Amino acid sequence: MATITLQVNGKSHVADVEPRTLLVDLLREHLRLTGTHVGCDTSQCGACTVWVDGKSVKSCAMLAVEADGAAVTTIEGLAKDGKLHPMQEAFHTCHGLQCGFCTPGMVMRSVELIQRNPNPTEDEVRHGLEGNFCRCTGYHNIVKAVLTAAETVRGGAQ
Amino acid sequence: MSGAEGLGASVARKEDRRFLLGRGRYTDDITLPGQTHAVFVRSPHAHATIRSIDASQALKAPGVLAVLTGADVAADGLGGIPCGWTITNKDGSKMVAPLHPALAQGKARHAGDPVAMVIAETRAQAKDAAQLVEVDYGPQPAVAHLNAAVAAGAPQVWDEAPGNVCFDWHLGDAAATEAEFAKADRVVSLDLTNNRVAPNAIEPRAANGHFDDVDDRYTLYTTSQNPHLIRLLMGAFTLKVPEHKLRIVAPDVGGGFGSKIFHYAEELLVLWASRRVGRPVKWTSDRSEAFLSDAHGRDHVTHAELALTSDGKFRGLRVRTLANMGAYLSTFAPAIPTYLHATLLSGPYVIPAIYAEVKAIFTNTVPLDAVRGAGRPEATYLLERLVDKAARELGIDRVEIRRQNLIQPNQFPYQTPVALQYDIGDYPATLDMALQAIDYGKFGERKAESETRGKLRGFGISTYIEACGIAPSALVGALGAGAGLYEAATVRVHPTGSVSVFTGTHSHGQGHETTFAQLVNERLGIPIENIEVVHGDTDRIPFGMGTYGSRSAAVGGSAIYKAIDKIVEKSKKIAAHLLEASVADIEFEDGKFRVAGTDREKTFGEVAFTAYVPHNYPIETTEPGLEDSAFYDPKNFTFPGGCHLVEVEVDPETGVVEVVDVAIADDVGVIINPMIVDGQAHGGLAHGIGQALLEECVYDDDGQLLSGSFMSYCMPRAADLPSFKVGNHVTPCTHNPTGIKGVGEVGAIGVPPAVINAVIDALAPLGVTDISMPATPEKVWRAIQAAQGGAA
Numbered sequence: 001m002a003t004i005t006l007q008v009n010g011k012s013h014v015a016d017v018e019p020r021t022l023l024v025d026l027l028r029e030h031l032r033l034t035g036t037h038v039g040c041d042t043s044q045c046g047a048c049t050v051w052v053d054g055k056s057v058k059s060c061a062m063l064a065v066e067a068d069g070a071a072v073t074t075i076e077g078l079a080k081d082g083k084l085h086p087m088q089e090a091f092h093t094c095h096g097l098q099c100g101f102c103t104p105g106m107v108m109r110s111v112e113l114i115q116r117n118p119n120p121t122e123d124e125v126r127h128g129l130e131g132n133f134c135r136c137t138g139y140h141n142i143v144k145a146v147l148t149a150a151e152t153v154r155g156g157a158q
Numbered sequence: 159m160s161g162a163e164g165l166g167a168s169v170a171r172k173e174d175r176r177f178l179l180g181r182g183r184y185t186d187d188i189t190l191p192g193q194t195h196a197v198f199v200r201s202p203h204a205h206a207t208i209r210s211i212d213a214s215q216a217l218k219a220p221g222v223l224a225v226l227t228g229a230d231v232a233a234d235g236l237g238g239i240p241c242g243w244t245i246t247n248k249d250g251s252k253m254v255a256p257l258h259p260a261l262a263q264g265k266a267r268h269a270g271d272p273v274a275m276v277i278a279e280t281r282a283q284a285k286d287a288a289q290l291v292e293v294d295y296g297p298q299p300a301v302a303h304l305n306a307a308v309a310a311g312a313p314q315v316w317d318e319a320p321g322n323v324c325f326d327w328h329l330g331d332a333a334a335t336e337a338e339f340a341k342a343d344r345v346v347s348l349d350l351t352n353n354r355v356a357p358n359a360i361e362p363r364a365a366n367g368h369f370d371d372v373d374d375r376y377t378l379y380t381t382s383q384n385p386h387l388i389r390l391l392m393g394a395f396t397l398k399v400p401e402h403k404l405r406i407v408a409p410d411v412g413g414g415f416g417s418k419i420f421h422y423a424e425e426l427l428v429l430w431a432s433r434r435v436g437r438p439v440k441w442t443s444d445r446s447e448a449f450l451s452d453a454h455g456r457d458h459v460t461h462a463e464l465a466l467t468s469d470g471k472f473r474g475l476r477v478r479t480l481a482n483m484g485a486y487l488s489t490f491a492p493a494i495p496t497y498l499h500a501t502l503l504s505g506p507y508v509i510p511a512i513y514a515e516v517k518a519i520f521t522n523t524v525p526l527d528a529v530r531g532a533g534r535p536e537a538t539y540l541l542e543r544l545v546d547k548a549a550r551e552l553g554i555d556r557v558e559i560r561r562q563n564l565i566q567p568n569q570f571p572y573q574t575p576v577a578l579q580y581d582i583g584d585y586p587a588t589l590d591m592a593l594q595a596i597d598y599g600k601f602g603e604r605k606a607e608s609e610t611r612g613k614l615r616g617f618g619i620s621t622y623i624e625a626c627g628i629a630p631s632a633l634v635g636a637l638g639a640g641a642g643l644y645e646a647a648t649v650r651v652h653p654t655g656s657v658s659v660f661t662g663t664h665s666h667g668q669g670h671e672t673t674f675a676q677l678v679n680e681r682l683g684i685p686i687e688n689i690e691v692v693h694g695d696t697d698r699i700p701f702g703m704g705t706y707g708s709r710s711a712a713v714g715g716s717a718i719y720k721a722i723d724k725i726v727e728k729s730k731k732i733a734a735h736l737l738e739a740s741v742a743d744i745e746f747e748d749g750k751f752r753v754a755g756t757d758r759e760k761t762f763g764e765v766a767f768t769a770y771v772p773h774n775y776p777i778e779t780t781e782p783g784l785e786d787s788a789f790y791d792p793k794n795f796t797f798p799g800g801c802h803l804v805e806v807e808v809d810p811e812t813g814v815v816e817v818v819d820v821a822i823a824d825d826v827g828v829i830i831n832p833m834i835v836d837g838q839a840h841g842g843l844a845h846g847i848g849q850a851l852l853e854e855c856v857y858d859d860d861g862q863l864l865s866g867s868f869m870s871y872c873m874p875r876a877a878d879l880p881s882f883k884v885g886n887h888v889t890p891c892t893h894n895p896t897g898i899k900g901v902g903e904v905g906a907i908g909v910p911p912a913v914i915n916a917v918i919d920a921l922a923p924l925g926v927t928d929i930s931m932p933a934t935p936e937k938v939w940r941a942i943q944a945a946q947g948g949a950a
Binding site for chain 1: 170171173174175176177178179180181182183184186187189282358359360361362410411412413415442444445446666667668669833834836837840841842843844845867868869873874875876877879881882905
């Protein structure tokens with residue numbers, strides 16, 4: 001067992017984990033943050049996407065011990081004081097989610113996407129989401145939501 | 159009333175918030191006190207005898223509580239996993255339905271067949287110990303593919319199914335069809351394969367079983383589209399426990415697409431194992447395990463022939479299909495290639511005679527069953543490919559050959575030669591709407607522009623119909639179904655006027671918590687924030703048959719309307735008493751009960767309160783309280799239909815196909831929430847384009863699944879798809895109270911042939927006449943090379 005210390009959604013946690021424990025299992029099983037989902041075992045689907053030190057990471061492809069000392073943000077940490085992030089709001093208004101299972105990873109990836117590229121084209125959004133699978137929406141309304149949120153965030157920054 | 163939240167309003171979804179905050183509650187999120195974890199040992203062989211199982215080392219591993227095998231299943235008397243539909247053969251005998259034990263007994267019949275179950279304190283410990291279970295297999299010859307399975311001398315999956323035939327069935331008038339072919343000017347024929355696909359809901363299946371020995375009661379949390387159906391099957395056939403001792407909860411479910419309809423061994427086993435170990439037992443599928451244990455879809459090999467007059471009028475259709483069942487019969491498997499496939503072969507066309515023969519075949523592969531569309535995509539694909547081929551061979555425009563054969567609006571109700579009677583539709587209208595949306599007249603200009611970039615542009619069309627609103631119970635019973643297919647609803651008006659709706663359907667992405675609240679708002683005028691929709695728990699919901707076949711709004715919504723009718727009827731009696739008027743004079747409109755022709759009125763809230771505080775009340779004739787239930791049994795299927803158009807660009811150098819435009823016009827009946835309806839169409843389109851271009855379960859000749867993970871099974875990604883142009887032309891369903899037909903499957907049904915027809919259209923100038931699904935770059939490139947006489 002290894003003892004690690006990390007920040008998750010602004011709170012400090014100390015955890016004893018097996019060296020093989022994945023970050024996603026630490027989040028889901030140890031910290032009971034079940035908003036981060038597991039949809040595959042080959043790091044394709046992106047349902048487990050979280051931020052580690054501000055960058056989106058597939059938490060099924062990272063060992064918990066690698067997150068020692070890191071600041072992790074999960075979907076549970078995105079809304080502030082019950083107010084949805086503009087990306088969450090845009091997924092809601094654009095109907096960018098159906099079953100909701102890919103949604104946490106999709107939202108976390110999308111926020112990072114528009115942070116890196118505040119004014120993306122539709123094509124850039126589609127390529128930017130290649131690491132996240134959705135089986136419900138055909139991506140149509142997810143793309144619309146990301147473009148909408150980008151516009152909102154740009155408007156807010158002006 | 160159709161106000162801001164009623165029919166036709168694109169209300170944002172009530173259920174979104176919990177999902178967006180990461181507060182959804184899916185089966186794997188649920189951890190019970192004393193939770194243990196199960197992992198399955200699965201056969202690596204497609205076909206093997208099981209000589210022995212040695213669990214001694216596994217039992218000594220850290221944290222292990224039990225290792226259970228087929229012998230334990232047999233000793234405890236668990237029933238085999240039942241098939242819910244029996245097909246009658248051409249000769250009047252019944253199909254072969256072999257025993258499907260929950261854990262393999264003596265033989266494994268497909269790679270992935272569960273052989274043992276390891277239960278441990280943690281999932282990691284169970285996984286470790288599963289590696290230590292020693293199974294002595296005796297590998298046997300296996301067969302995976304349809305043509306190989308029906309060949310002479312093929313390995314036999316079941317001794318009781320000679321030639322691997324599960325059933326040999328037919329539909330239609332063979333003699334009448336033969337007569338049409340005999341006098342036809344032209345006959346066009348086609349051999350095609352409908353590729354095998356995996357459902358791949360992004361949430362893998364999971365089950366968490368808990369036996370409470372104090373109450374002698376079982377609770378199962380499971381990823382199901384139909385918890386009551388699971389309770390029925392477990393109660394009557396597998397666990398053999400009376401329903402009142404069995405609670406099935408399907409909490410938030412991360413997509414189903416058919417795969418979560420069926421009763422699976424794992425959900426039975428966790429509940430049984432919980433009684434054995436005295437603690438809750440949870441199993442969650444890995445994705446690679448899902449590929450080997452979720453029911454797959456499609457996998458048909460078909461020969462089809464169309465008889466036509468020289469000017470392109472359809473006269474007859476003959477279809478011969480082999481349908482793969484896999485190693486065992488899944489819950490609804492036999493119904494898919496028969497009553498959900500052959501019955502749809504008339505499509506939206508007038509075809510005077512049709513005859514279809516379907517042979518279902520066992521193979522050493524994962525069982526097959528419904529995947530989004532379920533039989534109807536296979537029917538649409540063969541018909542629309544055949545119609546396109548006929549147009550090319552007869553030199554008739556592909557749009558015009560369809561237009562001249564469409565059933566006209568004045569021909570409804572229309573009786574097809576394959577059992578169905580379509581109630582209503584306007585196929586020319588959806589055809590024209592789609593053509594306009596894609597600006598068909600300028601296709602030539604777009605094709606020329608593509609050529610300047612070295613791309614071959616193709617236009618593809620599909621006019622389709624499907625049967626939804628499953629289904630009239632007496633009819634499906636006569637056809638072999640083991641269950642009724644009505645739907646149930648309870649509407650409970652609370653004393654202060656808010657409403658809880660309990661529905662037997664299940665929402666796993668469809669948005670029922672919003673759309674069903676809109677139905678109540680439409681009828682009762684209550685704001686949707688004051689309406690809750692409850693589903694997915696057999697302890698809370700009286701009964702129901704669940705969600706599949708695009709049935710929830712059409713059948714479940716009709717049950718809600720029926721229950722509301724009863725609520726309104728009773729409310730009028732209460733209002734009449736309060737208003738000192740006769741019941742016949744009470745009108746209900748905009749949420750108010752009014753004495754006709756006066757301004758004397760009572761609000762719905764006042765009536766509800768009076769029903770629960772009956773101080774001034776017609777107590778002699780009317781019970782207190784305001785709650786009612788209804789079971790709605792459909793009178794007919796519903797028949798959504800429409801036109802799907804696709805434009806592709808093919809890169810002749812690489813064979814890469816890009817879908818550059820998709821325009822569809824559907825008639826899904828009355829629309830509750832246009833935003834949600836469009837979203838359902840989008841998802842179906844992605845599914846259909848995935849099948850046409852990307853997705854395939856590939857088995858080798860020995861029955862090993864080669865595309866068993868997301869590394870090798872190509873799921874549609876955002877960059878594989880364009881944005882979609884979606885339109886609707888509504889003709890309300892004539893036989894249910896909502897007018898709804900259903901939308902969940904239209905995309906997956908209509909679009910695959912449009913994609914392939916577009917690819918063939920793009921490649922036609924090079925001499926390519928056929929391409930199979932999925933039209934991968936390699937396949938397209940080889941087809942180009944072959945057509946041009948190159949080395950392919």
